[in-house]
Amino acid sequence: MLPQTPKKTADTEKQKRALFQRKIDAGQKIEPNEWMPSEYREMLAYQLTQKIYTETIGMQPESCWVARTPTLQRKVILLAKIQDEGGHGLYLHGVAETANIPREKITADLHSGKNPYSCLLDYFIQTWGDIGAIGWLIDGAAICIQVSLQRTSYGPYARSMIRICKEENFHQRQGYQIMIALARGSAEQRKMAQDSLNRWYWPALMIFGLPDDQASHLKDSMKYKLQLYSNDTLRQKFIDQTVPQIEYLGLEHPDKNIKWNEERQHYDSGDIDWNKLSSIVKAHSSCHARPRLQHHRKVHAEGSWVREAQHAYRQKQIQRKLNAAA
Amino acid sequence: MAPQVAKKDLSTHTLRYAVRLGDDALILGQRLSEWVSCAPFLEEDIALANVALDYIGRARMYYQYAASLSPHHKSEDDFAFLRGERDFENYLINELPRGDFADTIVRQLIVDIYNFHYLSALRHSKDQALAAIADKSHKETRYHLRRSRLWTVRLGDGTEESHQRMQRAIDEIWGYTHELFTQDSLEQLLVEKNIAVDTASLRTQWFTDISATFQEATLTLPDTEWAIHGGRKGYHTEYLGRLLSEMQFLHRSYPGCQW
Numbered sequence: 001m002l003p004q005t006p007k008k009t010a011d012t013e014k015q016k017r018a019l020f021q022r023k024i025d026a027g028q029k030i031e032p033n034e035w036m037p038s039e040y041r042e043m044l045a046y047q048l049t050q051k052i053y054t055e056t057i058g059m060q061p062e063s064c065w066v067a068r069t070p071t072l073q074r075k076v077i078l079l080a081k082i083q084d085e086g087g088h089g090l091y092l093h094g095v096a097e098t099a100n101i102p103r104e105k106i107t108a109d110l111h112s113g114k115n116p117y118s119c120l121l122d123y124f125i126q127t128w129g130d131i132g133a134i135g136w137l138i139d140g141a142a143i144c145i146q147v148s149l150q151r152t153s154y155g156p157y158a159r160s161m162i163r164i165c166k167e168e169n170f171h172q173r174q175g176y177q178i179m180i181a182l183a184r185g186s187a188e189q190r191k192m193a194q195d196s197l198n199r200w201y202w203p204a205l206m207i208f209g210l211p212d213d214q215a216s217h218l219k220d221s222m223k224y225k226l227q228l229y230s231n232d233t234l235r236q237k238f239i240d241q242t243v244p245q246i247e248y249l250g251l252e253h254p255d256k257n258i259k260w261n262e263e264r265q266h267y268d269s270g271d272i273d274w275n276k277l278s279s280i281v282k283a284h285s286s287c288h289a290r291p292r293l294q295h296h297r298k299v300h301a302e303g304s305w306v307r308e309a310q311h312a313y314r315q316k317q318i319q320r321k322l323n324a325a326a
Numbered sequence: 327m328a329p330q331v332a333k334k335d336l337s338t339h340t341l342r343y344a345v346r347l348g349d350d351a352l353i354l355g356q357r358l359s360e361w362v363s364c365a366p367f368l369e370e371d372i373a374l375a376n377v378a379l380d381y382i383g384r385a386r387m388y389y390q391y392a393a394s395l396s397p398h399h400k401s402e403d404d405f406a407f408l409r410g411e412r413d414f415e416n417y418l419i420n421e422l423p424r425g426d427f428a429d430t431i432v433r434q435l436i437v438d439i440y441n442f443h444y445l446s447a448l449r450h451s452k453d454q455a456l457a458a459i460a461d462k463s464h465k466e467t468r469y470h471l472r473r474s475r476l477w478t479v480r481l482g483d484g485t486e487e488s489h490q491r492m493q494r495a496i497d498e499i500w501g502y503t504h505e506l507f508t509q510d511s512l513e514q515l516l517v518e519k520n521i522a523v524d525t526a527s528l529r530t531q532w533f534t535d536i537s538a539t540f541q542e543a544t545l546t547l548p549d550t551e552w553a554i555h556g557g558r559k560g561y562h563t564e565y566l567g568r569l570l571s572e573m574q575f576l577h578r579s580y581p582g583c584q585w
Contacts, residue, residue: 059363082363086375087372128576184584302366303370308484
């Protein structure tokens with residue numbers, strides 16, 4: 001094959017980019033073996049890695065309540081939910097592999113601190129009400145994002161989201177059901193519900209990321225349809241849907257000044273502390289002692305002998321077959 | 327000749343038997359659920375949660391049946407959350423701490439082989455509810471056993487370290503296996519009524535099966551013989567109290583609440 005001239009390469013790159021963008025604009029999916037611009041690949045890798053951490057690290061905070069659920073039915077529901085999160089982690093690892101991001105690298109980058117995960121996952125889950133609030137608000141916020149990602153431009157990612165959304169809807173429902181039971185329960189249970197709502201409402205708003213005017217990758221991300229709606233649009237959707245849910249529970253809204261804006265046909269938030277929100281979203285790897293990361297490292301190290309044994313056994317089996325054939 | 331038992335007494339005995347089987351399933355399920363987020367890799371988090379779910383589901387079926395026999399309108403949660411250490415009658419093997427992955431796999435192998443034969447027999451119980459629970463559970467246990475057998479072979483015949491860990495786990499748990507094959511007068515009576523399983527009759531088959539798996543895994547049966555009993559009489563290790571304290575604290579902190 002003849003060497004290409006630099007000009008020709010530049011032209012080809014330009015043409016490829018134009019073709020790629022046309023495909024995206026036409027709503028077609030990008031599949032694993034297709035050419036893609038390096039920044040698209042990078043943004044995709046970042047998003048997938050973050051989602052994988054959210055699912056797999058996200059198993060930890062809730063698993064600390066499995067042993068203490070108030071009923072057996074709640075125990076099986078919570079266990080099944082956490083199991084789903086692990087399953088979502090696996091689907092997304094599968095998606096990442098199609099984009100040449102091996103699982104070992106994702107784990108190694110987590111452990112080395114190279115890739116941060118949302119510090120929201122390091123918040124402590126103090127009460128049973130928190131389990132309800134997390135399912136309802138945190139998973140509820142995540143669903144707002146994930147529903148739109150069913151139409152994201154990377155094919156395997158979009159398809160995994162369809163399945164993930166089905167299960168996430170169940171997660172949100174179980175969280176809300178916990179809140180209903182508490183809100184209709186004794187005075188103490190009601191207090192527990194209000195306390196959890198007050199503590200988890202604001203962090204749920206962080207899930208959507210920085211305000212649009214501060215989110216540096218938003219424009220590119222939307223151009224490539226790796227994100228379908230802006231951070232603020234999705235956050236507003238969540239704020240709007242949560243108001244009647246709080247009313248139904250008969251609890252007080254944590255935002256004392258939230259009010260309906262007839263002109264915008266949306267709720268105006270009163271008390272969002274944007275500086276605090278931004279600092280928390282930005283802080284990522286440095287906000288905290290990172291107990292979930294420490295736990296993940298510890299468990300990974302403790303399990304190394306099992307993984308080594310599995311590998312050694314497989315090697316022995318291969319060798320035995322070869323010996324038998326010889 | 328079987329002693330004459332009044333119908334009411336038989337129902338009380340069956341209730342207690344169902345609660346025992348529920349205790350075995352719940353305590354082991356609770357222990358297994360401790361693995362979530364702590365397993366050697368993600369697939370195992372999911373698999374162990376699955377087995378835990380099967381056991382907790384099984385406990386619920388036994389307790390619900392017991393509740394239906396109870397004259398005091400008890401619920402499954404009353405059995406799980408409102409009884410103390412001395413009221414639980416699970417076999418001790420189920421309450422031992424989860425330990426490392428070798429401890430868990432060895433316990434699962436012992437229990438899975440046992441349950442495979444136990445549930446197979448309970449499917450033929452004259453008590454139709456117990457037979458139906460056994461039928462559903464046996465399908466799950468077949469899968470559990472395939473898993474624990476494969477893991478035993480992989481770890482026993484894996485690396486030097488995994489072999490040593492497995493052998494240590496066997497040596498430390500072996501004394502808890504004898505209890506599985508001894509029965510008190512309550513169960514003997516129910517065996518005579520063709521309701522309960524005669525566990526002594528399962529021992530030879532269980533031993534043959536487990537020996538075969540150990541042999542394939544290059545593991546050996548322990549030399550020393552020691553045996554610990556007490557679970558079916560409500561005599562427990564200290565581990566159970568701690569497990570119950572954690573499991574029951576929320577339910578007991580807010581008496582009479584709906585969740």
